[in-house]
Amino acid sequence: xxxxxxMEAVRRELPVKRWEHTLGVMQSAKELAxxxxxxxxxxxxxGLLHDFCKYWPTERQRLVILESELPNELLNYDKxxxxxxxxxxxVSQEFGIKDEDVLNAIRYHTSGRVGMTLLEKxxxxxxxxxxxxxxxxxxxxxxxxxxxxEKPLIAGFDSTIHYLLTKGEKIYPLTLLSRNALIxxxxxRRMNR
Amino acid sequence: xxxxxxMEAVRRELPVKRWEHTLGVMQSAKELAxxxxxxxxxxxxxGLLHDFCKYWPTERQRLVILESELPNELLNYDKxxxxxxxxxxxVSQEFGIKDEDVLNAIRYHTSGRVGMTLLEKxxxxxxxxxxxxxxxxxxxxxxxxxxxxEKPLIAGFDSTIHYLLTKGEKIYPLTLLSRNALIxxxxxRRMNR
Numbered sequence: 001x002x003x004x005x006x007m008e009a010v011r012r013e014l015p016v017k018r019w020e021h022t023l024g025v026m027q028s029a030k031e032l033a034x035x036x037x038x039x040x041x042x043x044x045x046x047g048l049l050h051d052f053c054k055y056w057p058t059e060r061q062r063l064v065i066l067e068s069e070l071p072n073e074l075l076n077y078d079k080x081x082x083x084x085x086x087x088x089x090x091v092s093q094e095f096g097i098k099d100e101d102v103l104n105a106i107r108y109h110t111s112g113r114v115g116m117t118l119l120e121k122x123x124x125x126x127x128x129x130x131x132x133x134x135x136x137x138x139x140x141x142x143x144x145x146x147x148x149x150e151k152p153l154i155a156g157f158d159s160t161i162h163y164l165l166t167k168g169e170k171i172y173p174l175t176l177l178s179r180n181a182l183i184x185x186x187x188x189r190r191m192n193r
Numbered sequence: 194x195x196x197x198x199x200m201e202a203v204r205r206e207l208p209v210k211r212w213e214h215t216l217g218v219m220q221s222a223k224e225l226a227x228x229x230x231x232x233x234x235x236x237x238x239x240g241l242l243h244d245f246c247k248y249w250p251t252e253r254q255r256l257v258i259l260e261s262e263l264p265n266e267l268l269n270y271d272k273x274x275x276x277x278x279x280x281x282x283x284v285s286q287e288f289g290i291k292d293e294d295v296l297n298a299i300r301y302h303t304s305g306r307v308g309m310t311l312l313e314k315x316x317x318x319x320x321x322x323x324x325x326x327x328x329x330x331x332x333x334x335x336x337x338x339x340x341x342x343e344k345p346l347i348a349g350f351d352s353t354i355h356y357l358l359t360k361g362e363k364i365y366p367l368t369l370l371s372r373n374a375l376i377x378x379x380x381x382r383r384m385n386r
Binding site: 076162165168169177179180184 | 269347351354355358361362363364366369370372373376377
C-alpha cells in the first residue's frame, strides 16, 4: 500500500477534527525526529497511524482486546486508554506494519512506558504538542520541547495526571511509571556527566 | 511490655513534634475506629507505632531493608517511603507485635495498598487528619471523614500526588494503585445498591 493510500485509509476512520490532529502529529513527530535523531519516516508513519482506532465503537475495541493477545486488564481502565494498544494490533494485521518500534510508538503513545525508545518519546510528545493542541500547559511543554525530549514528556504526563486527579478519574499506572522512569533518566544522565 | 512502657519506647525515638503527631494519630485512629467499626485498641496501637522508625538515619533504614525480607525495590524511591515497611518489620521483631492487621496498618500507612482493610484505612486516614496536621487540603479531608472512610483517603492520596507533581518528585506506584482501588470500591458499592 502506498503512503497516500494509507493516509486515505486513516482519514476515513476519523472525524475531520481528529484527522487535522493526526496531520499535526505527523508534522510534529517528523520535526522532533529530525531534531533529536530518530527516524523521520518512522515518526511520520507512527504519527499517521497513532489514532487509527480512536473512534471505533467501544464494543469493537473491546472485542479486539478480548480476541487478541492484549492484556484484559486494559478493560479495567477508561476507554481512552484502549485505542493505542488496539490500534497497534489492528494496523499490524490490516496494513502489515511489522516494524516493532513503529508499533510500540503507536502502542504507548498515550501512556508511555518504562524504557521508552527515542521514537516512542518523539511520537508521544508530538501528540502532546502538535500545532492544533490547546490546553493550559501546552505552551510550557512546547517550550521545553525545544531543548529536551524527556522534560516536556514529564510535563505532559504531569498535566494528564493532574487533569485526572481533578476529575476524580483513575490514573493508568503506566503513565505514572513512565513519568518516574523519565525523572530517573534525567537524574542518571546528570550524575554521569 | 505494658502499653505505657511501649509509649515510652516510642517517645524516645521521636522528636517532640513528631511525638505530638503520634499522639494525634492515636487519638484520631481510635475515634475513626469507633465511628467506622474497626477495633479501637488495634487502631490506637498501630497509631502509636506507625512512625517508629521515621527518624532513624537513612543508613540504618537501608540496612533493615537489605537484611529483612522487604522488597529492595523500595530503595529506588524516596526515603520518606521507607519508614512504614521498615517500622512494621522492626516493631514485630523488637516488641513481638504479631497481629498482621496491626502490622499491615503500619506497613501501608503512607502508601495504602490495593484492598486495604478497615484498620488500614483508619490508620492511614488518621495520619492525614490528626488535629496537628496543617496543609491546604486538610479541612476538606476532615470534612469528608465525617461521612466516609474512602472519599477522604482518595482526597488524601490526591493531595500527596499533587504535592509530588509540583515538586517534580517521583510518585510511589502503590499510592496511585491504592487511590484507583478506592475509586473502584466506591463505584462498585454504588452499583450494588
